Amino acid sequence: MTTTLDQNPLGQKIALEDTALHINRIHRQYGGLTAVDLDEIRIPRGKLTALIGPNGAGKSTLFNIVTGFDKPDDGSWAFEGTNLAGKQAHTIARLGMIRTFQMTRLISGQTVLENMLLAASRQRGDSLTRAWWHPSWKNEEAENTERARELLGRFKLADKAETDAASLSGGQRRLLEVARALMARPRAILLDEPLAGVNPALREQVMQHLTELRDAGMTILFVEHDMDAVMGLSDHVVCMALGKRIAEGTPQEVASNESVIDAYLGVHTSGNHRSPMPLAVTSRSANSKVPTEPVLRVSSITAGYHPDRPILNGLDATVSAGEVVAVIGANGAGKSTLLKAVAGLVAVGSGDILVEGKSIVKQEVHLRMRNGIGYVPQSNNVFPSLTVMENLRMGGFGHRRHDDAIARVLDMFPHLKELLGTPAGSLSGGQRQSVAMARALVPRPQLLLLDEPSAGLSPMAQSAAFATVADVAESGVSILIVEQNARECLAMSHRGYVLEQGKVALSGSGQSLLTDERVIELYLGAMKTKRANQLMESEKESSEHTTD
Amino acid sequence: MDFASIISDSLRAAISPTAAAYALGAIGLNLQFGYAGLINLGIAGSMAAGAYGLAMVVLSGGPFWAGLLVGLVCAGVFSLLVALPTVRLRADYLAMTTIATAEILRLVLRSSWARPVTGGVNGLQRFADSFYALNPFGVTSYAIGPVIIPGRTLWLMLVAWILVVIVAIGLWAIVKSPWGRTVIAIREDEDLARALGKNTFNVKVQVMVLGGMCTALAGSVLVTDQQNVNPDSFGTALTFVVYAIVIMGGAGRIVSPIVGAVLFWLLLALSDGILRSLADLSALSGGWFGQDQVGAVRYVLVGVSLILVIVFRPQGFFAGRLPHLRKKVTAS
Numbered sequence: 001m002t003t004t005l006d007q008n009p010l011g012q013k014i015a016l017e018d019t020a021l022h023i024n025r026i027h028r029q030y031g032g033l034t035a036v037d038l039d040e041i042r043i044p045r046g047k048l049t050a051l052i053g054p055n056g057a058g059k060s061t062l063f064n065i066v067t068g069f070d071k072p073d074d075g076s077w078a079f080e081g082t083n084l085a086g087k088q089a090h091t092i093a094r095l096g097m098i099r100t101f102q103m104t105r106l107i108s109g110q111t112v113l114e115n116m117l118l119a120a121s122r123q124r125g126d127s128l129t130r131a132w133w134h135p136s137w138k139n140e141e142a143e144n145t146e147r148a149r150e151l152l153g154r155f156k157l158a159d160k161a162e163t164d165a166a167s168l169s170g171g172q173r174r175l176l177e178v179a180r181a182l183m184a185r186p187r188a189i190l191l192d193e194p195l196a197g198v199n200p201a202l203r204e205q206v207m208q209h210l211t212e213l214r215d216a217g218m219t220i221l222f223v224e225h226d227m228d229a230v231m232g233l234s235d236h237v238v239c240m241a242l243g244k245r246i247a248e249g250t251p252q253e254v255a256s257n258e259s260v261i262d263a264y265l266g267v268h269t270s271g272n273h274r275s276p277m278p279l280a281v282t283s284r285s286a287n288s289k290v291p292t293e294p295v296l297r298v299s300s301i302t303a304g305y306h307p308d309r310p311i312l313n314g315l316d317a318t319v320s321a322g323e324v325v326a327v328i329g330a331n332g333a334g335k336s337t338l339l340k341a342v343a344g345l346v347a348v349g350s351g352d353i354l355v356e357g358k359s360i361v362k363q364e365v366h367l368r369m370r371n372g373i374g375y376v377p378q379s380n381n382v383f384p385s386l387t388v389m390e391n392l393r394m395g396g397f398g399h400r401r402h403d404d405a406i407a408r409v410l411d412m413f414p415h416l417k418e419l420l421g422t423p424a425g426s427l428s429g430g431q432r433q434s435v436a437m438a439r440a441l442v443p444r445p446q447l448l449l450l451d452e453p454s455a456g457l458s459p460m461a462q463s464a465a466f467a468t469v470a471d472v473a474e475s476g477v478s479i480l481i482v483e484q485n486a487r488e489c490l491a492m493s494h495r496g497y498v499l500e501q502g503k504v505a506l507s508g509s510g511q512s513l514l515t516d517e518r519v520i521e522l523y524l525g526a527m528k529t530k531r532a533n534q535l536m537e538s539e540k541e542s543s544e545h546t547t548d
Numbered sequence: 549m550d551f552a553s554i555i556s557d558s559l560r561a562a563i564s565p566t567a568a569a570y571a572l573g574a575i576g577l578n579l580q581f582g583y584a585g586l587i588n589l590g591i592a593g594s595m596a597a598g599a600y601g602l603a604m605v606v607l608s609g610g611p612f613w614a615g616l617l618v619g620l621v622c623a624g625v626f627s628l629l630v631a632l633p634t635v636r637l638r639a640d641y642l643a644m645t646t647i648a649t650a651e652i653l654r655l656v657l658r659s660s661w662a663r664p665v666t667g668g669v670n671g672l673q674r675f676a677d678s679f680y681a682l683n684p685f686g687v688t689s690y691a692i693g694p695v696i697i698p699g700r701t702l703w704l705m706l707v708a709w710i711l712v713v714i715v716a717i718g719l720w721a722i723v724k725s726p727w728g729r730t731v732i733a734i735r736e737d738e739d740l741a742r743a744l745g746k747n748t749f750n751v752k753v754q755v756m757v758l759g760g761m762c763t764a765l766a767g768s769v770l771v772t773d774q775q776n777v778n779p780d781s782f783g784t785a786l787t788f789v790v791y792a793i794v795i796m797g798g799a800g801r802i803v804s805p806i807v808g809a810v811l812f813w814l815l816l817a818l819s820d821g822i823l824r825s826l827a828d829l830s831a832l833s834g835g836w837f838g839q840d841q842v843g844a845v846r847y848v849l850v851g852v853s854l855i856l857v858i859v860f861r862p863q864g865f866f867a868g869r870l871p872h873l874r875k876k877v878t879a880s
Binding site for chain 2: 067068069088089090093094098099100101105106107108109110114117118119120121123124125126127128130131132133134137141180184
């Protein structure tokens, strides 16, 4: 029974009888971190529902819990009236709720067709007692093959049916994932970032398919970071932040919701309780003796995890001595990849990275660290079973007189002094960030790379983290910082780069970017206008912005 | 020792009942390790279960075929008991726990309080007489090409290789089925299989039991050949030889364990013959390399060649590329 055209906007309440997936309450804690803490959410039947939220909001964790891949500490949720709590992943899939994964998954070494056939539900040949007797499943296999070919045709993969699935491009993999999910004859599909890594042409195609499926009565819940897609595609939007639902409603309602914008860009008020133009900025830029060569110069690098699919596409950036440079942009823009390329954790395809004029592209990671680069990864950045002191000592590994260095760093992080004997794994998120940052500072780097030091922290802890970053900057270390919390980060940075699709889309002083309307658009897409569509298509336009 | 006799000895080893037994074991392991990706280091345990099942039933008065059947059931139950708690574990823990359970079984079999049933450290002997009584070839020797084989051995050889063919065909049929597709999916990406509604736990347990039963046949053939079952012939070394065969042949294909077993015994006998003539030669020139070193050096060579195969031809000697190795090729 498809929903009739309800004049009631989907907005606040979805009637119980129209609810496909009904979450009553889900709570999931990892150590001291609350990953998901939800009250009631209703996902409407036969609609496209988007689940959005900044990094660390708990979207993927929620997906994993709902589909049986993770166990909540407490919770109850139901799909089409069947209670799913405690059910195993394959049982949930058999009930007609099929999920996809953020990283596309396929069986390489098998053909695209075989990948499709794997998904066919309730196959007779799946049972060992019939498997050995070919005639018992022959007819069913033929029917499934026919259906698989028909689906592949619909997703423009028909000519790939006999090729190794591993040879598909990123976009084709996404198409195969959706086609494969449909092979299981689901009643609902849960897609984790169905558009990530898909080029604009295929992107349109995927979106088209999703709309068609919705029109055919399929319930679709998807996580997506591409806000244009979310706004254009979805009937209903749920926004999460820090594990909680913060807004729900039509795309327009959610887009204009202040708390959603705050969740993405950081809290508005933050600019007030801290001196707007940070500490040394003006003074430093005034009395700095214009260094001949910046500490870091990144010149038109391409880099990524797969040679054919670079994430950075000719990116340029510099960091001068004593400067704090912010790198912001939507998810998937290449912010973390930029830091990893500088740290040496991602292979650089072309272009050059210079530290104080010397190329480091060919250097091993540990040599880069020894030669003055400090890197704080976004997550898993402490050794959980080691104490805080031991973590700091790890930072001084291989350096003589590191006890002095640790003492010096502890002066910068006085609150760590009481925690020296505590295992880092039992610390809160904010304390862990302090430990990670302190450890990176022990070998006295000239350049510190910070990957989202405020991610997943409460507003209080976020402010503390930024205060620490400002202190570190004042001690003379150059900082390249990637942040989700753009407002607070820009407020304390000398300069900022806004990345989009692996390139610098905008750059300018921290203060100027802070007030730039286009920054919000690059983050949240064209919420009110449809301008970002054009933005996305023409890269010339974005390069115009660069010469701002 | 002349060259011709080295060759004929090697060929005899390659088609011997022992080679057939190892082929059966390798087929079972190939299902678990090659297809499902389950690193079961307890193969020797299920082989022992099959062998002891056979010997104990026959010696307590049962017919030979019932012994074979009981051996199969014993190995199935043993594998089930091993699989239920361990199959959920990560690959490395699965390997450790299976190696331990196989050792537990071996130590129980050789313990003094089990002696009345299992013969303890001495094992059990002369339980295959009723099998050899059916021998249609008599006691005369037969020449197969350059190889001379006594009729008794020929009888077992025939039965063993027929078993190999039947088991291989049966396994070929099921790995080509949707069930087999799920097994390969479990090896490549278990979470994906679960997300598509496959009960991967059940399938993995089935794989363990089915593979265990194949190795039970291997154990039965092995001890029928020797008319002797001894707990210490089912140590971990046996498991590793079967692994060597699967890896040399190329994991994840139906014929490769058979090719691997034939090749293994061919090369082992060949190197044995060559080393022994070498030892004879050295005896003339001062004896720096004695006959007593031959056995050890043989297995050193096996180890070295296994390393070479893994490094230079990880897909095995005669197999096509393994699916999950192909992934790396396309990525680079």
